[in-house]
Amino acid sequence: MNTIWARTLLFAGIGLLPAIAGNQVLLHNLNSSDGVPTLLASGSNGQLYVVSTLTSNTLQRQVSRVVALDLNGTHLATFDLAQLEYPAAAVSDPQGNLIVVGQDPSNQGIAVKLDPQLQSAAVVISLPAAIHAVTADPAGNIYLTGSTWQSTFPITAGAYQSQPPASNPYGNAAYAFLTEISAQGKVIYSTYFGSDSTACVGGSFCMGKFGVTSGAAIALDGSGAVIVAGTTTATGLPTTPGAYEPTCVCGYNLGYPPQTAGFVAKFHLGAAQQLAWSTFLNASTAMPTLTVNGMALDSAGNVVVGGSAPPGLPATSGAFQLPVAGSNANGSAYLLKLNSAGTAPVWSTYLGGPSSAVQAVFVDAQDRVVFNGQVQVQQVQRSFVARATGDGSTLEDFYPGPEMTAEGVTLTGAGPALAMVSTGGFASAAQIGALWIEGAAPGPSLLNITNSASGLYASTVASVELVTLYGVGIGPPTPLAGQVQNNVYTSNLGGYQVLFDGVPAPLLYVDSGQINAVIPAIAEPDTVRIQLVTPTGTVEGPSMTLAHIPVPGIFQNSQTGLAAALNQDGSVNSSADPASGGSTVSVFVTAFSGNSFGDGAVIPMGIFNATIPVYVFDLYRSLPVSFAGDAPGMVHGVMQINFVLPDPLPSGNLFTFYVQIGGPSGLIVQGQIAVAQ
Numbered sequence: 001m002n003t004i005w006a007r008t009l010l011f012a013g014i015g016l017l018p019a020i021a022g023n024q025v026l027l028h029n030l031n032s033s034d035g036v037p038t039l040l041a042s043g044s045n046g047q048l049y050v051v052s053t054l055t056s057n058t059l060q061r062q063v064s065r066v067v068a069l070d071l072n073g074t075h076l077a078t079f080d081l082a083q084l085e086y087p088a089a090a091v092s093d094p095q096g097n098l099i100v101v102g103q104d105p106s107n108q109g110i111a112v113k114l115d116p117q118l119q120s121a122a123v124v125i126s127l128p129a130a131i132h133a134v135t136a137d138p139a140g141n142i143y144l145t146g147s148t149w150q151s152t153f154p155i156t157a158g159a160y161q162s163q164p165p166a167s168n169p170y171g172n173a174a175y176a177f178l179t180e181i182s183a184q185g186k187v188i189y190s191t192y193f194g195s196d197s198t199a200c201v202g203g204s205f206c207m208g209k210f211g212v213t214s215g216a217a218i219a220l221d222g223s224g225a226v227i228v229a230g231t232t233t234a235t236g237l238p239t240t241p242g243a244y245e246p247t248c249v250c251g252y253n254l255g256y257p258p259q260t261a262g263f264v265a266k267f268h269l270g271a272a273q274q275l276a277w278s279t280f281l282n283a284s285t286a287m288p289t290l291t292v293n294g295m296a297l298d299s300a301g302n303v304v305v306g307g308s309a310p311p312g313l314p315a316t317s318g319a320f321q322l323p324v325a326g327s328n329a330n331g332s333a334y335l336l337k338l339n340s341a342g343t344a345p346v347w348s349t350y351l352g353g354p355s356s357a358v359q360a361v362f363v364d365a366q367d368r369v370v371f372n373g374q375v376q377v378q379q380v381q382r383s384f385v386a387r388a389t390g391d392g393s394t395l396e397d398f399y400p401g402p403e404m405t406a407e408g409v410t411l412t413g414a415g416p417a418l419a420m421v422s423t424g425g426f427a428s429a430a431q432i433g434a435l436w437i438e439g440a441a442p443g444p445s446l447l448n449i450t451n452s453a454s455g456l457y458a459s460t461v462a463s464v465e466l467v468t469l470y471g472v473g474i475g476p477p478t479p480l481a482g483q484v485q486n487n488v489y490t491s492n493l494g495g496y497q498v499l500f501d502g503v504p505a506p507l508l509y510v511d512s513g514q515i516n517a518v519i520p521a522i523a524e525p526d527t528v529r530i531q532l533v534t535p536t537g538t539v540e541g542p543s544m545t546l547a548h549i550p551v552p553g554i555f556q557n558s559q560t561g562l563a564a565a566l567n568q569d570g571s572v573n574s575s576a577d578p579a580s581g582g583s584t585v586s587v588f589v590t591a592f593s594g595n596s597f598g599d600g601a602v603i604p605m606g607i608f609n610a611t612i613p614v615y616v617f618d619l620y621r622s623l624p625v626s627f628a629g630d631a632p633g634m635v636h637g638v639m640q641i642n643f644v645l646p647d648p649l650p651s652g653n654l655f656t657f658y659v660q661i662g663g664p665s666g667l668i669v670q671g672q673i674a675v676a677q
Contacts, residue, residue: 021472022442028073028435037429040419041090079118094137101131124185133218140183140572145215149174159191160274166196170208195236199251217295229295245281262292277342283312294361301340306358319349347392360418444473453553453590462551463521463639466590467595475510482508489600495535506600522598549662550591554671563671578674582647597636615660616643
């Protein structure tokens with residue numbers, strides 16, 4: 001085995017996206033039995049509400065669960081909403097009630113109100129629509145937006161637009177809507193906002209093509225005016241004189257996905273001139289696709305929107321990022337601040353590369369923009385939460401989340417669930433079950449814990465597993481490699497330690513953004529608490545489930561994106577040096593082999609077979625394993641597995657294999673290597 005190559009691959013610091021932070025952000029693990037986190041809302045009483053989806057054993061369908069937490073992540077209360085199958089947005093009103101909107105099992109849009117203590121809930125309105133966003137005013141009145149194609153949608157007398165969407169046997173239009181209801185659920189004002197017309201090129205392909213408009217975000221300004229933002233393909237969507245973009249660069253073209261534009265519209269409900277202003281947001285490139293996902297207002301009433309746009313969206317002078325070379329119709333994450341009259345951008349900027357997007361947008365008390373989403377840099381896509389100055393010139397804080405894909409598994413890290421908390425900071429929940437809560441003081445931020453091999457977020461860990469902690473300021477500014485004393489890796493590097501239930505872990509690498517450690521062989525309770533000891537104090541980490549069987553992960557080659565594998569001749573497996581059918585390849589896995597060498601021990605040269613079952617197979621058969629055991633020269637917790645490839649090989653230049661450790665109940669992990677045909 002090429003030991004020098006393997007040690008470098010497994011233990012060197014792995015560069016991530018740049019992380020910059022002011023206040024401390026701490027990581028908490030949500031209870032997996034509460035479902036998949038989807039939404040966050042912050043209560044006026046200081047509570048944090050997590051809205052998750054889970055499958056009901058009694059109803060045999062998806063329901064929503066609301067969990068109230070304090071700002072230390074402590075569980076306070078739970079309430080299940082059987083009538084809400086697909087939650088879309090949530091807000092807390094000034095009275096402390098929580099309003100959650102989405103779709104019921106019959107695909108009707110509903111708004112549900114819960115009391116602050118989560119003791120009762122009631123549906124306040126049901127609409128023939130998809131409800132996407134909600135806000136509330138000081139009196140507790142509720143404002144909704146989304147999309148509807150129904151002529152039965154309730155429209156009030158004197159509404160701005162009462163004509164319903166058109167349809168024919170081949171399709172139908174869809175309109176955005178704006179609906180105000182009282183705290184008791186009475187409709188006060190309701191209007192359509194849309195147009196049937198669209199641009200289309202493609203002959204018979206255009207039959208049934210109508211304008212589709214959908215509200216994605218809603219907010220109230222200081223005067224009580226309502227601002228709605230979203231995405232459209234409707235060329236006839238109303239705009240006002242002097243609008244920043246009076247025409248829509250949007251529509252349909254045979255062989256291409258719909259070309260969408262953004263829109264922002266401001267309404268004075270019940271006034272003689274109800275539509276104060278309306279504008280499109282366009283990208284001026286060929287085949288543009290611009291989306292609006294989030295929106296917020298600053299103290300002057302300027303409108304900040306975020307989403308995804310191709311490079312044709314102008315980035316203003318002084319923006320912290322200009323369009324990225326190589327960006328395409330898939331779009332890059334963007335922010336744009338529109339002036340309060342809707343006539344011109346105050347500033348606009350990009351973030352990251354292609355296939356990136358901003359999801360949610362807030363403005364804090366200092367007029368800074370807090371936002372989240374997914375960003376791609378150097379072919380790696382990660383979730384993030386960030387904070388920009390109010391003038392758009394500086395990215396003040398950037399908190400990178402988990403990698404969005406690993407071993408073929410798609411993750412959602414610090415995703416669209418974002419809220420501002422009562423301390424002035426933010427909270428963000430991930431579909432993988434992680435929760436970030438920002439404190440009010442500076443300090444090291446622990447953001448992510450992964451299996452070191454797979455890169456997957458680790459909410460469940462096992463003894464002797466190699467893990468990687470990511471964050472900001474969690475280690476020394478100058479990287480330190482692991483130190484071996486008496487053939488054992490030490491548990492203290494530069495005054496930094498990682499404790500699992502108080503037991504120090506062997507450390508393999510530390511720097512300001514990353515720590516690689518080996519979980520010590522501790523007693524196996526149901527959960528284990530993580531603490532990070534630094535020269536300036538202790539950082540409390542999350543409690544994690546401790547598995548009683550190995551939690552394996554296949555080490556990856558960051559240069560190839562494949563498994564870190566050696567061919568039979570000892571060369572590194574890659575597309576330029578693939579393995580042949582019938583040959584033996586070696587892969588490396590983090591998992592307990594069944595042998596006990598002591599925490600942090602370096603495995604001596606020799607053959608140390610695993611004492612627990614190890615299986616390798618592909619989609620068709622089991623593959624012969626010629627050796628499985630502790631990897632000589634590596635730290636205890638790294639297994640080497642040699643297996644024989646089938647001959648002939650399945651078609652293709654990549655061979656997918658699976659590893660299972662610990663018998664039939666063991667977890668199965670997937671890897672790929674390059675093969676020659």
